[in-house]
Amino acid sequence: MIILVALSLILFYLLWDKILKTYYRYWYYTSQGIQATYFPIPLIGNSLKLLEATKNANEYTDQILYEYFKNYFKGKQIPKIFVDFLTAQGHLVVSDPDILQELYVTKAKFVDKELRNRTLFQKLVGRSILLEPSTEEQALKRKRLSVAFYKDKMTINLRILVKKTYDWVQSLKQDIKNGQNEKELGKIISDHVTACILASVFGQTKSKQTLEFLKPDGIEELSIGSCVAKFFFQLVRRQITPLRQITRLFDKHYIGQNEKLLAQNLDNYRAYLQQLIDERKEQLKDPNFQSADFLTLLLTDELYMNDNDLMKDEISTFMFAATQTTASMINNLLYYFEFIPEVKEKLRAEVINVMANEEQKKSLKSLEKLGYDQLQEGWQYLYLLIQETLRIEPPVRSATAMQLRQKMNIGGYTVDSETPILVHFMLLHKNPKEWQEPDKFIPERFDPNSRYFLTPDGRKRKANSFSPFLGGRRICLGKTFAENIAKLVIPIFISELDFKFKKPEHYLRKPPKSVSLEVNIPILLSQIKKE
Numbered sequence: 001m002i003i004l005v006a007l008s009l010i011l012f013y014l015l016w017d018k019i020l021k022t023y024y025r026y027w028y029y030t031s032q033g034i035q036a037t038y039f040p041i042p043l044i045g046n047s048l049k050l051l052e053a054t055k056n057a058n059e060y061t062d063q064i065l066y067e068y069f070k071n072y073f074k075g076k077q078i079p080k081i082f083v084d085f086l087t088a089q090g091h092l093v094v095s096d097p098d099i100l101q102e103l104y105v106t107k108a109k110f111v112d113k114e115l116r117n118r119t120l121f122q123k124l125v126g127r128s129i130l131l132e133p134s135t136e137e138q139a140l141k142r143k144r145l146s147v148a149f150y151k152d153k154m155t156i157n158l159r160i161l162v163k164k165t166y167d168w169v170q171s172l173k174q175d176i177k178n179g180q181n182e183k184e185l186g187k188i189i190s191d192h193v194t195a196c197i198l199a200s201v202f203g204q205t206k207s208k209q210t211l212e213f214l215k216p217d218g219i220e221e222l223s224i225g226s227c228v229a230k231f232f233f234q235l236v237r238r239q240i241t242p243l244r245q246i247t248r249l250f251d252k253h254y255i256g257q258n259e260k261l262l263a264q265n266l267d268n269y270r271a272y273l274q275q276l277i278d279e280r281k282e283q284l285k286d287p288n289f290q291s292a293d294f295l296t297l298l299l300t301d302e303l304y305m306n307d308n309d310l311m312k313d314e315i316s317t318f319m320f321a322a323t324q325t326t327a328s329m330i331n332n333l334l335y336y337f338e339f340i341p342e343v344k345e346k347l348r349a350e351v352i353n354v355m356a357n358e359e360q361k362k363s364l365k366s367l368e369k370l371g372y373d374q375l376q377e378g379w380q381y382l383y384l385l386i387q388e389t390l391r392i393e394p395p396v397r398s399a400t401a402m403q404l405r406q407k408m409n410i411g412g413y414t415v416d417s418e419t420p421i422l423v424h425f426m427l428l429h430k431n432p433k434e435w436q437e438p439d440k441f442i443p444e445r446f447d448p449n450s451r452y453f454l455t456p457d458g459r460k461r462k463a464n465s466f467s468p469f470l471g472g473r474r475i476c477l478g479k480t481f482a483e484n485i486a487k488l489v490i491p492i493f494i495s496e497l498d499f500k501f502k503k504p505e506h507y508l509r510k511p512p513k514s515v516s517l518e519v520n521i522p523i524l525l526s527q528i529k530k531e
């Protein structure tokens, strides 16, 4: 009897939540004139269509979601807002600067992050600012954390990173001398950016920065940066399992061997962070101890100092939000540098001009040459390249879903508070009404003196047509830090080293790269000969 009642309740729930509501929502939005992608299938939505988009995936396949949208709208203009039922719940997809203005600014107080992600990612980022609702408490935490990026702290940090980058280049030069000149572009950049982020978080700690990572077939010693990247991918995979598409009941639970291993790895990782926190607490008892890293900032801020869990949450977010994003940007920029001869020529000229015009070689070693102010003002062409790299391949292709606090008008349509809203940066950045030749890499489109600065019909671009860091009150906290890392790593690297793609096909077409897309670009490194 009990089983029968339970089964009836489950069936009723599925009928109501995954079938009737899906078709109601489909009608609700399409009857307002919002275009829908495929007509949804009961329970599973359009997940099979997504699988279709992955079928012939190769190294030139972009984010699956992007490929799936492109497939659907092939040859047609992508609407500024459309409804899609990838899952039975459905979501609105936005890629229009005017609607972003509403979400980021004019209606910002009614917009929040979708709450479900907070539960799904709880074990990694907990109560950190990343997935918390936009409350006063979140804003206060944001304010306290932003101290890490103030000029005084950033200056000290950047000095450490310049030194670290210079040492890295020296070790690459040594590898070349030893005949180990074949490298993988993504790997060398990702390893170095991870080392930089770890130094900014933990300072020059002597503690080991690797973890024993449990796998179904054994244990692997992995760097903390790689562990955090793996956690992210595995948590995303966990999020899209069929069970969690049907119900939220298991969002908090780790089911099956793989998920249990993930939970165990996350616990070990947090225990490791706790160890670092304890060590630093001891060091801080010494009045002469000084450091400007993120850990010390947390341990000296009254909001954080007595809350070990919250400190671990923020450290995880910092590492996870900073590493693969920044590495993707630098990796992509260097790819275009080698891919387009004109880019290479212009950037090399700027690097020589900025770095080597005083006392030549000695100045290359001078850490002050890449100080805070120099990074903000010294680079003109590199600035254009960074912007265009972030436009053509935003490292985060789409934001985590948002949700309205109440039913309201967005972009001229009535949107309810249950429908997730997805801002898709890649679609936004390829909008043909805002960008001339959107698929082409043209750094000059960010130069006010260039004809590419304007839209195809000759007007000024709208404010939010470029938005790789999200916007409004939840804009990326590390935006300037990420740009500064690029502005020091890239010049030091290319002033000393050159590289060629090993595979000729990489001179013909660039494989896409983002935080969720891995690439394999073998390169042959060589040292630049100086007169």
Ligand code: HEM
Pocket: 129, 130, 131, 142, 317, 318, 319, 321, 322, 323, 325, 326, 329, 394, 395, 396, 398, 399, 400, 401, 468, 469, 470, 473, 474, 475, 476, 477, 478, 479, 481, 482
């Ligand atoms: C090129 C590099 C980067 C890109 C493209 C980028 C992009 C983004 C995006 C799109 C978001 C919004 C996420 C969402 O809601 O889905 C975000 C948030 C965030 N980013 Fe970044 N990010 C970068 C580097 C960094 C760095 C270096 C840090 C350093 C700590 C950082 C810290 C954060 C934090 C803390 C948030 C959450 C802010 C909040 O919700 O209040 N990011 N970033």
